[in-house]
Amino acid sequence: xxxxxxxxxxxxxxxxxxxxxxxxxxxxxxxxxxxxxxxxxxxxxxxxxxxxxxxxxxxxxxxxxxxxxxxxxxxxxxxxxxxxxxxxxxxxxxxxxxxxxxxxxxxxxxxxxxxxxxxxxxxxxxxxxxxxxxxxxxxxxxxxxxxxxxxxxxxxxxxxxxxxxxxxxxxxxxxxxxxxxxxxxxxxxxxxxxxxxxxxxxxxxxxxxxxxxxxxxxxxxxxxxxxxxxxxxxxxxxxxxxxxxxxxxxxxxxxxxxxxxxxxxxxxxxxxxxxxxxxxxxxxxxxxxxxxxxxxxxxxxxx
Numbered sequence: 001x002x003x004x005x006x007x008x009x010x011x012x013x014x015x016x017x018x019x020x021x022x023x024x025x026x027x028x029x030x031x032x033x034x035x036x037x038x039x040x041x042x043x044x045x046x047x048x049x050x051x052x053x054x055x056x057x058x059x060x061x062x063x064x065x066x067x068x069x070x071x072x073x074x075x076x077x078x079x080x081x082x083x084x085x086x087x088x089x090x091x092x093x094x095x096x097x098x099x100x101x102x103x104x105x106x107x108x109x110x111x112x113x114x115x116x117x118x119x120x121x122x123x124x125x126x127x128x129x130x131x132x133x134x135x136x137x138x139x140x141x142x143x144x145x146x147x148x149x150x151x152x153x154x155x156x157x158x159x160x161x162x163x164x165x166x167x168x169x170x171x172x173x174x175x176x177x178x179x180x181x182x183x184x185x186x187x188x189x190x191x192x193x194x195x196x197x198x199x200x201x202x203x204x205x206x207x208x209x210x211x212x213x214x215x216x217x218x219x220x221x222x223x224x225x226x227x228x229x230x231x232x233x234x235x236x237x238x239x240x241x242x243x244x245x246x247x248x249x250x251x252x253x254x255x256x257x258x259x260x261x262x263x264x265x266x267x268x269x270x271x272x273x274x275x276x277x278x279x280x281x282x283x284x285x286x287x288x289x290x291x292x293x294x295x296x297x298x299x300x301x302x303x
Contacts, residue, residue: 004287007280011273018269024089025262032178032255039175039248046245049238056231067235068161072190075166077112079134079159080104081188081243083172083250084122086141091261093173093181093254094121100183101171105131114165116156118247140247149244153188157239160189172246173253179260181253186246191239 002010082101084094101122105113114134117123123136137152159165168189173181223230 002279002283004280004283007276007283011276011280014269014272014276018266018273021262021265021269025259025266028255028259028262032252032259035248035252035255036175036178039245039252042241042245042248046241049234049241053231053234053238056227056234067191067231069157069189069191069235069239073166075111077114077165078108079114079116079156079165079168081116081118081156081168081170082122082126083170083246084117084119084125085250085254086120086138088121089261090254090258091264093257094119094125096181096183097171097173098122098125100185101126104169104171104185118250141251144247144251146240146244149247150240153240153243154236156189156243157236165189170243170246172250173257175249175252175256178256181257184246184249186242188239188242191235191242 080101082097084097088094098121101115114132115122115126116135116137117126117133118137118140120138123133123138127133140148140152156168160168167187170184170186170188172184172186174184176182
């Protein structure tokens with residue numbers, strides 16, 4: 001049986017831990033509000049941009065519209081962009097997305113797959129297991145804004161255009177709510193916008209993609225200078241927005257997962273303190289009873 005001193009030290013240690021987890025929960029909740037506002041503001045713009053490109057293709061009539069970032073080719077080499085966090089203590093946030101990436105590598109073992117990581121947890125996990133990592137974009141979370149996301153998207157697009165990779169996928173946690181995140185595997189390149197409705201985007205993991213409206217209900221517009229120029233401008237921007245949105249989703253999911261994990265840890269610490277306090281009182285009562293019995297026994301022996 002543990003001594004009273006050991007139980008007191010354990011109770012004090014758990015109380016200190018509870019203070020830390022409670023503080024981390026409050027910090028995560030404050031950061032979650034800001035991240036949630038950012039992703040809610042970005043979603044309509046990203047969806048509308050996809051819709052504009054889809055409508056542009058639907059209004060083209062017999063005109064052939066093409067862009068290199070929309071051109072699919074036989075897939076032999078794939079790059080997977082893995083979005084994890086730099087810190088732990090976020091429940092299953094990192095393990096879920098790492099497990100999904102590992103399953104993708106296993107299911108596509110016949111292909112040459114390279115990883116590009118954002119976040120220290122995913123980078124360390126696969127580096128320790130000998131997986132080829134093309135590049136680590138660890139700076140993105142420290143400077144998360146659209147220009148830096150566009151810079152990374154341009155680098156990925158350049159590799160695709162040069163033929164260094166035939167497809168690029170993003171694996172990340174999609175933000176549903178503060179207590180719910182959905183692991184998503186989305187194809188970034190070649191861009192799937194013009195194939196919405198064919199099932200390709202849905203199979204790749206894209207959630208909530210806009211459906212192209214019937215051609216008969218479309219009202220045509222005049223384009224300056226022409227349709228192809230507009231498409232050439234919008235497609236690279238759509239790739240950047242898609243990556244930026246995934247980053248925002250991942251950040252919001254991280255804060256939500258950490259807030260939920262720290263809330264559970266705080267509740268568990270409270271339960272443990274109650275249990276340890278009960279054990280302490282019972283042990284203390286047993287010690288007092290034992291001492292009284294020794295006193296009574298000594299007094300009886302002196303008679």
